[in-house]
Amino acid sequence: MSTTKKSILASIETKLSLVSNKNFLDELGRVSNYMIACLRSKKKILIAGNGGSAADAQHFAAELAGQFIHKRKGLPVLALTTNASITTAIGNDFGYEYVFSRQVEGLGHQGDIFVGISTSGNSLNLVHAMNVAKENGLITVGLLGRDGGQMGNLCDLKLVVPSQSTQHIQEAHIMIIHELCAIIDNAFKNHV
Numbered sequence: 001m002s003t004t005k006k007s008i009l010a011s012i013e014t015k016l017s018l019v020s021n022k023n024f025l026d027e028l029g030r031v032s033n034y035m036i037a038c039l040r041s042k043k044k045i046l047i048a049g050n051g052g053s054a055a056d057a058q059h060f061a062a063e064l065a066g067q068f069i070h071k072r073k074g075l076p077v078l079a080l081t082t083n084a085s086i087t088t089a090i091g092n093d094f095g096y097e098y099v100f101s102r103q104v105e106g107l108g109h110q111g112d113i114f115v116g117i118s119t120s121g122n123s124l125n126l127v128h129a130m131n132v133a134k135e136n137g138l139i140t141v142g143l144l145g146r147d148g149g150q151m152g153n154l155c156d157l158k159l160v161v162p163s164q165s166t167q168h169i170q171e172a173h174i175m176i177i178h179e180l181c182a183i184i185d186n187a188f189k190n191h192v
Contacts, residue, residue: 007167014161014168015175024159028176031141031157032183038113038139039184044076046108046138048100048129049117052170054081056117056143060177068181070189078107080129100129110137118142119169121149121160130154143176145169 018024035045045064047057061079080103081087087099094102104114114133116126121144130151133140142148142155145163152158161172 010165011168011171014163014165014172018161018172018176027157027159028179031159032180034139034141034157035113035180035184036187038111039075039188041111042076043109043111043113044078044107045113045115046078046080046104046133047115047117048080048103048126049143050123050125052166053117053119053143053173054079056170056173056177057081057115059174060115060117060181063177063181064184068178068185070185072185072188073191075184075188080104080107097124097128100125101132104129104132104138105136108133108136108138112138113141114138115141115143116151116155117144117173118149118151119145119166119173121146121151123151126151127154143173145173 038045047060049057058079058081061077064075064077080100090099090102108114114129116130118126127150130140131154134154140154140156142151142158144152144158144160148158148160159176161169163169
């Protein structure tokens with residue numbers, strides 16, 4: 001069997017393992033319910049990640065602030081990865097490990113949701129952001145991989161892809177993000 005075929009089959013198997021896991025599906029339902037309740041309460045969702053997960057954070061925010069499937073009002077969702085001036089200033093003045101926590105401190109309020117996306121669950125800047133979010137009364141959600149890492153212990157809700165392959169974790173994270181977007185989009189489809 002070719003390397004390409006093995007890789008594609010491993011990606012499919014990773015996703016199938018999630019679909020057949022009742023606990024994972026129940027947690028996905030809880031995450032979507034919390035996000036819908038947050039947005040209906042005029043609160044906001046803040047999302048962050050590094051590297052490919054930063055792109056996933058921006059993708060997630062774009063689908064909800066804009067539209068996914070249905071025409072509807074924009075939702076208050078921000079990716080904390082998009083402002084180069086903020087991230088470079090904080091990185092320079094305080095250290096890269098604080099680029100997200102400083103933003104959560106400034107933008108987050110009780111009842112908001114902070115979503116940290118990490119394939120390892122051990123990104124120090126996301127660990128700091130989770131701690132600040134918890135201190136300020138935000139609900140913490142993790143899209144994680146492997147065993148959830150340090151972030152797994154800081155999350156009120158977590159969706160963990162139990163794979164050791166970064167690429168397959170990221171592929172599953174996109175699937176999860178799209179499913180959350182579809183559920184949230186459906187809940188707000190008549191709000192135009």
